[in-house]
Amino acid sequence: MAASLPYPALHASHSGIWIATADGTRQVGRGEAIRIAADTPVIVLNAVLAGQRLGYADLSGLDLLELFAFLCPARFMVPTPRGLARVTGLEVPVRDDEIAAFLLRATEAMLAIPKGDWPEREGAWTSAQSLARLRWPWAPVVAEHIKMPEQHERWLFSRLPEWSEGAPRPAPRTISIDAAETQERLTRLTGSAAEQRPGQRAYAEAAIEAFEPRMVRDAPNMVLAEAGTGIGKTLGYLAPASLWAEKAGGAVWVSTFTKALQRQLAHETVRLYPQAEVRKAKVVTRKGRENYVCLLNLEDALQGGFAGRAAVLAQLVARWAGYSADGDMVGGDLPGWLPTLFRRNGPTALTDRRGECVYAGCPHYRKCFIERAARSSAEADIVIANHALVMVNAARGRETTSRPTRYVFDEGHHIFDAADAMFSTALTGQETIELRRWVVGPESGSRGRRRGLAARLSDVASYDEQGARAISDAVTAAQGLAADGWLQRLGEGAPFGPIETLLAAVRGLTYARAETEGDAGYGLETELAEPDAALIEAAGPAAHALDALVRPLVALGRRLEAVLAEAPDWLDGQARARVEGAVASLGWRAETVAAWLSLLARIGGPASPDFVDWLAVDRIEGRDYDIGLHRHWLDPSKPFAETVLKQAHGALVTSATLRGGGDWEVAEARTGAHHLIKPAARFEAVSPFDYASQAEVLIVTDVKRGDTGALANAYARLMSAAGGGTLGLFTAIRRLRAVHARIADRLARDGLSLLAQHVDPIDTGTLVDIFRDDASASLLGTDALRDGVDVPGRSLRLVVMEGVPWPKPTVLHAARRLAGGGSAYDDRIVRARLAQAFGRLIRRADDHGAFVLLSAAMPSRLLAAFPPGVPIARVTLDEAVARVSRLPSVIENGHEARDDTGGDTSGGGDEGLEMRPAP
Known part of the structure; x- marks a missing residue:
């Protein structure tokens, strides 16, 4: 190992930092670890997470997660030492000080994969050459283990199968x-x-x-x-x-x-459908377009559209796309942890998030994952x-x-x-600038393959004079929308154009009236009622600008429909599909602008009983990032x-x-x-389920509200008493972060790992995978975890909520509360949230656990949220800790023997499904 790969391995956790070489393992301080990592390529598992724990955001090196993504595309792995041990067949390291040396052994095992029966061999050599040109740290190492193919290997775009068009399916x-x-x-x-x-x-x-x-x-x-x-x-x-x-x-x-x-x-x-081929035809999973990799965007990225680390991501995604079952980048067989290893906008640029699809105008249209899913679902x-x-x-x-x-x-x-x-409808700066880009296309200084209406419909423009005029009018009208740099201009008091002037008026009135914690970095909002003169004066020109845009969009849609009806010689099958796609996109955009016009008409006029309208300034860390008007249905x-x-x-x-x-x-x-x-x-x-014997609800009465130190102490004591296996739920991200900062090291000293949404640079799905896989781990999160976590078995035996999950008092909530019965409406929301949170705890017949609410102010009327028969007690924190410590569990040396049965032996029901690890 040392001769061919003379690199040290680094492991950083809340309990310490270790460096392993061929000569052994030693614990080091943060400063020394950073110095070593800066001077020498190091082997790590999840460089982003290790860098965060080191306090060294620039940490790079040989990340084993990237190596796994290259060698085993479209395969699942929990991105932890335990998960790595499972895929390499090595013994799981038990203590933190064993992990760095384990990473060296795991590297040897992974580099041996190409020597055996390697199902993902095809395309690997070509991809490795491209990654070498990008100076991917693993490229020289991988090159030693992959032989050049004797014949030219088929790679991504030549390997993907084409979908076929079928006759319309008869009505059922x-x-x-x-x-x-x-x-x-x-x-x-x-x-x-x-x-x-x-x-x-x-x-x-x-x-x-x-x-x-x-x-x-x-x-x-x-x-x-x-x-x-x-x-x-x-x-x-x-x-x-x-x-x-x-x-x-x-x-x-x-x-x-x-x-x-x-x-x-x-x-x-x-x-x-037990047979895979039958199931593939009979069952299809569908998601929105923005979930799938766009092959045209990917091709652009591979050909120089991306640079640096983003270009490495594109190569790894290309490896995955060649073996993916459906091309789903979000929740599919692309490892959820892979995009988090790269800069934030890299993954999103590989999907169609801006509605830019050119349909049949794309050279990869016949191989498009999105189109294949749509056609497969028609026959499923x-x-x-x-x-x-x-x-x-x-x-x-x-x-x-x-x-x-x-x-x-x-x-x-x-x-x-x-x-x-x-x-809902949102007339905001971000929404209008996206529409401008969709209509106008690339402007001065912009990069990428984005194309405007004129480029996407050039053949239509050359064929139809009225269509060409509509395109030109739409491009001219779109100049009145917000443009790049609009937030800076608003901050300087120098808006440009009618829409930016409107947004400036919205910002001014919102700051004048909002009563929420704006100075703490959170968004501001106020009702769209009694507007000031500046907003009323700005509404007219803004409406005129939007009207000037919607008219040519509607006219263009009609002209395209006429072209379809006329069927000129150039309108072959692909061109027809592209024009039909453009008609659908134009219809959607025109409806959006029409909704904006309806919202602007509300300014200075009577309110509609069907809608709730308000002004908002969205902020993060004390800085504005979007501004606009919002409209939601009172009853959606x-x-x-x-x-x-x-x-x-x-x-x-x-x-x-x-x-x-x-x-x-x-x-x-x-x-x-x-x-x-x-x-x-x-x-x-x-x-x-027998909730009376399987679960209990404990309401802790002596944790003072607003005392972050006491709250953190309560979480730490309860998690330690349970030996991990705790889902901690919060109603505010800042309190979650504050508690995590206080207890992570404390729990690590007890041999208990702590995961946290909004803290760890890991996607939520992967956090749940890690939590499910380690019975000594605990997980902190917010609403997404309260409603969407299925972790049956001993990995989840305690749920702790920081307090009663009252709804946030927004303008929208206030209107619905008034229409829905006042406090009774709030109570229904809270009972539903408590029921969902409690529902995470008992997922199968042999589960046992406790639900702890850290709130002395829990009203008795809300206790109906819990299942009939479940014991409910108001206790001190000491008593809650004592009861939690007596939870039934099978823990050995702080770790639990993994249950690999993979399902409910009864052979039916949701719990058999839910206990399985994610595929």
């Missing part, structure tokens, strides 16, 4: 499915030897109604089903859904809120999507020929929030019902907390059911 047949068939299908999915679950069988039977024929237009068969954890609702709805798809010849769209559940659902469909039986994509497709009229007629909305308690985001379930539900024939909306701490009327209000003429069917299945 009108059929009914009966209970007996559904129960037979459920038995096949769960296994005949599985434990009988009456709740699951009743759930599957209740779900049948969503797949019955619709009798009245705009009146879908809607089923609201609240199924407690452990019922097995996933297989419960997949049984009737797959049966209907098979018999009717249609697709059922299963929509989730989180990417984690999408991934879990895809894994669960193995029960439906089960499409696993998400709430946002479902709403976007419905609202913007996308894929009308394959619009689904049956939906299952899992995580249905999030429909309200998803609709709130989808159907109304547009959801109009655009999605009323177009469907049936919909099942399900969740473990569907009623959100209230009654069925709350569930109907938040899912859009009360906007339908046909009442929704209701079903409830109580969790089969």
